[in-house]
């Protein structure tokens with residue numbers, strides 16, 4: 001129901017369909033039933049976010065990305081594993097519940113009056129921060145792909161307010177995948193700026209999120225849909241795949257954001273390789289395709305290398321519409337490729353990194369660079385009645401390994417390195433993968449702890465609530481446990 005005029009809501013909802021099914025209560029807690037043994041060095045909290053509520057009695061999310069968000073956390077202690085979940089309190093959710101739909105979201109139309117459209121030609125954007133949650137100072141911040149970011153109490157998972165910057169850069173925005181530079185102790189992020197000539201603006205900010213400073217900007221011929229970017233010591237690599245924005249389509253419109261983008265299959269992907277020292281940007285060509293996620297990015301001599309997961313086209317964006325998810329099957333299995341940017345070449349050198357497609361990449365961050373061997377991820381097929389997934393471990397040296405469990409759909413694996421008192425003795429891949437799975441045939445979910453090398457199950461922590469498949473999150477160690 002693209003125009004939102006039908007009063008019979010919901011027309012299509014994934015609220016009761018695993019792996020999208022959420023707990024019936026807006027918040028709650030459980031003590032997990034533990035099978036196996038979690039390593040004694042693995043103590044802390046895994047916090048994730050997910051789209052969770054697909055419909056009210058007068059609204060439905062037309063796209064997976066627009067379901068109202070929730071946060072959940074598994075706390076791993078010496079005696080037990082606990083789960084807490086909390087629906088995300090944001091203005092978008094409150095307005096939906098009040099039957100007001102004034103904010104633009106990714107794939108669901110807004111519903112504004114003529115006067116609202118006339119007085120605010122560019123609509124307000126959603127603050128439904130259901131894509132990622134990252135640490136910022138002593139709290140967490142929930143992120144989506146608009147200027148709105150929400151501060152979250154890491155213990156209660158409640159929103160404590162909108163994040164406010166202490167600088168003069170205004171509503172610069174950001175994406176849901178900022179990159180942490182642990183060497184320089186800062187975050188790097190990208191904003192899409194539409195005023196004047198549309199461009200991508202790269203900025204850095206301190207760990208506490210007080211003050212931003214601009215690194216540089218890049219204006220490709222058309223501004224791309226930007227979900228992630230590459231960050232090396234020398235460069236920021238911006239990915240302008242040919243799914244690009246037509247800003248004028250946004251004016252006076254109630255169209256969802258994605259309908260303002262155009263896919264051009266005949267165009268290459270452009271990379272903007274920005275020097276972090278000068279802000280100057282060089283443009284090179286990469287294969288046509290669509291990229292949500294970057295595996296790794298690093299300098300190799302004078303080359304800049306970015307490892308990406310590339311779909312052949314942007315159909316994945318549209319395949320995640322609620323109606324298509326309800327009636328069609330689709331797979332999240334882009335191909336892993338290495339794009340090498342050489343100093344005087346206008347096109348990248350391409351190497352295929354894995355035989356099988358996968359999404360939601362992870363690496364052992366300490367080993368980012370030319371000698372890194374491993375990455376992990378999950379491939380997911382979404383099909384009513386028969387969704388399934390596989391966790392992948394990909395090694396350039398000893399091939400690919402997989403973990404799957406019938407009847408359970410796993411999302412992004414989170415790699416946690418095993419701590420070591422001697423940093424020099426740390427081996428790449430020594431650690432665990434934390435994988436949250438949604439059980440298809442029962443209201444149950446599991447935190448599965450895998451050995452990151454062998455993919456053998458170390459432990460399962462089961463809870464009798466449905467946790468919806470989501471996108472991203474992270475692990476924070478209990479105090480006193482240092483990572484590598």
Ligand SMILES: [Fe+2]
Nearest residue numbers: 227292471472
């Ligand atoms: Fe993402």
